[in-house]
Amino acid sequence: MRVNESKLDRALREAFAGxxxxxxxxxxxxxxxxxxxxxxxxxxxxxxxxxVVRNLADAPDESVANRWNWWMGALEVAYGGYAAFQVRRYEKEK
Structure with a gap:
């Protein structure tokens, strides 16, 4: 089952800073x-x-990208193979 992209975007916007x-x-x-x-x-x-929201909520209180990277780091340590899914960079908004 595929994650619903628009629902994820809305849930992240409502739950976390960034x-x-x-x-x-x-x-x-x-x-x-x-x-x-x-x-x-x-x-x-x-x-x-x-x-996704439940796991990001466990992360230190930071932006959504930092929370995501925290979770991907935890999965990398536990299972391996998650480093490729970390956020490396994004366009800064003006």
Whole structure:
């Protein structure tokens, strides 16, 4: 089952601080992660909007991109293979 992109974008905007550019890149990375099926294989749970928001809520209180990277770092340590899904850069808004 594919993560609903617009629902994820809306949920991230409502739940966490960060710019539109940060949120867009996190959504893109989440979609790629969902398409890979890696989370389901490693953790036995589908990647859903609720799953993303719940895990990002556990991160230190920072922007959405930092929260995403924190979660991807935790998954990298636990399972390996998640570094490719981290946010490396995004266009700064003016």
């Amino acid at each position: 710019t539109d550019a940060e949120r867009r890149v996190v959504v893109r990375q989440a979609m790629d992660l969902a398409d890979s099926g890696q989370v389901t294989r490693d953790r036995g749970v589908a990647l859903t909007v609720d799953e």
